Structures are given as structure tokens and as C-alpha cells.
Amino acid sequence: MSVFSRLFRSRPRSEWLPSRRGLNTRLILLFTVLTMVLTGSVIILWEKVLRPPFYQWVERRYPGPANAVTRDRIEQRTEHFFISMTVDLVVVSILLAIVDRNQRRLAEANEQLAHNEKIATLGRVAAQVAHEVRNPLAGLLLYSEHLKGRLDGTLAPADAQLIDKIIATINNLTATTEQILNYARPVTLAPKKVDLNEVAPDVVQLLSTEISSHNIETKLELHGSPVTGMLDEAAIRAVTLNLVLNAVQAMSSGGQLSIATRKTGDKLCMEIKDTGPGMTPERIKQIFEPFNTTKARGLGLGMPYAQKIIHRHGGKIRVDSEPGKGTHVKIELPADAHPH
Ligand SMILES: Nc1ncnc2c1ncn2[C@@H]1O[C@H](COP(=O)(O)OP(=O)(O)OP(=O)(O)O)[C@@H](O)[C@H]1O
Numbered sequence: 044m045s046v047f048s049r050l051f052r053s054r055p056r057s058e059w060l061p062s063r064r065g066l067n068t069r070l071i072l073l074f075t076v077l078t079m080v081l082t083g084s085v086i087i088l089w090e091k092v093l094r095p096p097f098y099q100w101v102e103r104r105y106p107g108p109a110n111a112v113t114r115d116r117i118e119q120r121t122e123h124f125f126i127s128m129t130v131d132l133v134v135v136s137i138l139l140a141i142v143d144r145n146q147r148r149l150a151e152a153n154e155q156l157a158h159n160e161k162i163a164t165l166g167r168v169a170a171q172v173a174h175e176v177r178n179p180l181a182g183l184l185l186y187s188e189h190l191k192g193r194l195d196g197t198l199a200p201a202d203a204q205l206i207d208k209i210i211a212t213i214n215n216l217t218a219t220t221e222q223i224l225n226y227a228r229p230v231t232l233a234p235k236k237v238d239l240n241e242v243a244p245d246v247v248q249l250l251s252t253e254i255s256s257h258n259i260e261t262k263l264e265l266h267g268s269p270v271t272g273m274l275d276e277a278a279i280r281a282v283t284l285n286l287v288l289n290a291v292q293a294m295s296s297g298g299q300l301s302i303a304t305r306k307t308g309d310k311l312c313m314e315i316k317d318t319g320p321g322m323t324p325e326r327i328k329q330i331f332e333p334f335n336t337t338k339a340r341g342l343g344l345g346m347p348y349a350q351k352i353i354h355r356h357g358g359k360i361r362v363d364s365e366p367g368k369g370t371h372v373k374i375e376l377p378a379d380a381h382p383h
């Protein structure tokens with residue numbers, strides 16, 4: 044680690060990450076001050092300490108009016124030497140600052156790479172586990188339903204409820220493994236004509252129970268004409284469901300959900316807005332990382348899945364959010380999607 048990095052060591056490493064791009068104001072300020080101090084020190088050293096005895100020495104060595112030109116030349120050369128030394132110091136300081144900044148960028152890139160690898164490994168392990176438990180879960184469901192059928196009418200209500208709970212738990216686990224596998228498996232798009240003006244209200248209808256139980260007011264602003272494109276219908280419906288569900292879950296004590304669709308040229312657009320608690324910039328940076336959730340029962344796969352599907356269609360997804368103000372998710376899709 045260079046001397047300049049050491050100067051900033053008191054701050055934890057992770058706090059560097061948000062300022063990865065752009066100028067490092069602290070570093071620029073430090074080098075400005077350092078350069079000014081160095082220049083000042085060199086000037087004071089020369090003017091107050093070195094120059095008087097040096098000029099006296101030159102006077103003694105080359106005395107009298109006959110040596111005036113020689114004295115002048117020697118004094119001028121020495122002044123030039125000090126000026127160039129000051130310039131050198133400034134240039135070297137700037138070069139060191141650049142080297143140090145590049146070193147830090149490299150270290151940050153390596154850190155990001157290691158982080159991405161860790162996430163990829165986590166995804167692979169989760170997918171493997173999900174794959175391994177899928178068949179035994181299907182077996183368990185079959186046995187439980189068989190048992191329920193065989194004991195039907197002979198069980199006390201409390202015992203029958205117990206078997207229903209076992210079946211419900213198995214179904215939940217199956218849904219979780221399916222979600223993990225859905226995220227992990229490679230996506231093969233099957234594009235067909237899809238109208239976002241139909242997808243949006245269908246999803247709202249599907250979530251109507253949650254929407255009304257959370258006291259959420261829904262506003263649908265659908266484009267006047269169909270917002271149609273060649274898309275993978277199942278995948279786009281799943282993405283919309285994930286995004287709207289996130290908005291609904293964010294407004295547990297009520298709020299307003301707005302969904303708008305638009306077609307501009309060959310671009311399809313859908314915007315989902317909520318008036319929930321919003322997110323900090325740090326949180327927004329993490330939402331596309333798999334298994335990154337703040338919910339007790341969340342998997343943290345909704346947003347990464349949405350991003351994967353949208354990118355596969357050659358589209359874009361953007362999240363704007365502010366704590367206390369709500370969240371705005373915008374997806375943009377090409378009308379004629381070619382798998383990417
Ligand atoms: N509209 C939103 N408002 C506030 N926070 C949000 C919103 N959408 C996403 N988030 C945050 O992003 C995190 C990741 O979302 P994501 O959909 O990937 O996972 P999840 O909802 O936690 O779990 P699941 O896998 O069930 O979707 C959430 O846990 C939440 O903290």
C-alpha cells in the first residue's frame with residue numbers, strides 16, 4: 044500500500060466503494076495543500092536560509108565590479124535550479140497521486156470481481172441444493188396426499204389440520220425451490236405478440252387480495268393504443284408480478300400504486316411507482332444482487348430475475364428511489380426483441 048493510501052486507512056474499506064467513479068475530492072484537496080506547503084517550504088528555505096549565505100559566498104569568491112557578470116550568472120543559475128526543483132516536486136506529487144488513484148481503482152475492481160464470484164458461487168450452490176430437494180419434495184407431497192386420502196374421515200379435526208399444514212409447508216418449499224431454479228436456469232425466450240396493456244391489469248387482478256388487504260389505491264395509466272411487442276409472455280408476466288409485488292409489499296400500511304404503459308417508436312415502456320418507504324442509494328446498488336433481501340420471507344431473487352429477463356430481451360431496467368418518498372421502477376423493452 045502506498046503512502047497516500049495509508050493516509051486514508053482510518054476509514055473502513057467499504058466506505059470507499061460509493062466514490063468509485065468520479066474525482067476523489069479528499070485526495071485532490073490533500074495534494075493541493077501538499078503542493079502549496081512544499082512550494083512554500085522551498086521558497087522560505089531558499090529566501091530565508093540558503094540565499095543570504097550563498098550570495099555572501101558568491102560575493103567573497105568573486106569580489107569586485109570586475110566579477111559582477113559572473114556573480115549574476117551564478118546567482119541566476121541557482122535561482123533557476125530552485126524554481127525547477129519546485130516544479131519537479133509539484134509534477135512528482137501529481138504523478139504519485141495518479142499512480143495511487145489507479146492502484147486504488149485496481150484494488151476496487153479486484154474486490155468487485157471477488158464479490159461477483161462469491162455471488163455466482165452462492166447462486167450455483169443454491170441451485171444445486173434446490174435441484175437435489177425438488178424430487179424428494181414431490182415424493183413427500185405425494186405421500187402426504189395419499190396418507191390424507193387414506194385417513195380421510197377417520198382423523199380428529201386437529202390431526203387432519205396437521206396433515207394440511209404438512210402439505211402447505213411442502214408446497215411453500217416447492218415454490219421456493221422453483222423460484223431458485225427459475226433464476227438459475229438459462230433463459231430461452233419464446234417470443235410472441237404480447238400487449239403490456241393486458242399484462243399490467245392481469246397482474247393487478249392477480250394481486251387484488253394483497254392490494255386491498257394493504258389498503259393500497261391503484262392507478263392504471265395505460266397507453267391509448269396497444270403496447271405490443273414480440274416478447275416472452277410468461278417471463279414478462281413473471282417480471283411484472285415480481286415488480287408489482289415488491290411495490291405492494293413495500294406499502295404494508297397503505298399507499299398509492301401507479302402502473303403506466305407507453306409505446307414510443309419501437310420501444311415499449313412500463314413504469315411502476317409506489318409511495319412506500321423507498322431506498323437509500325446504498326440499498327439500490329444491492330437490489331440486483333441475488334439473495335439480497337430485507338424481508339423475513341424474501342429470497343432476494345425478484346429483482347435479479349427481472350434484470351436477467353429484461354436484459355435477455357435487450358431491454359433496460361432502472362430503479363429510482365428516495366427514502367421516505369417511494370420507489371419508481373422503469374422497464375424499457377424493444378418492440379421486436381432479439382434474445383441477447
Ligand atoms: N418497491 C420497493 N420499495 C422498497 N424496497 C424495495 C422495492 N423493491 C425492492 N426493494 C428492496 O429490494 C430487495 C430485493 O428485492 P427482490 O424482489 O429481489 O427480493 P425480495 O422481494 O426481498 O424477495 P423475493 O425473492 O421474494 O422477491 C427487497 O428485499 C427490498 O429491500
Ligand SMILES: [Mg+2]
Pocket residue numbers: 285288289341344345346
Ligand atoms: Mg420481490
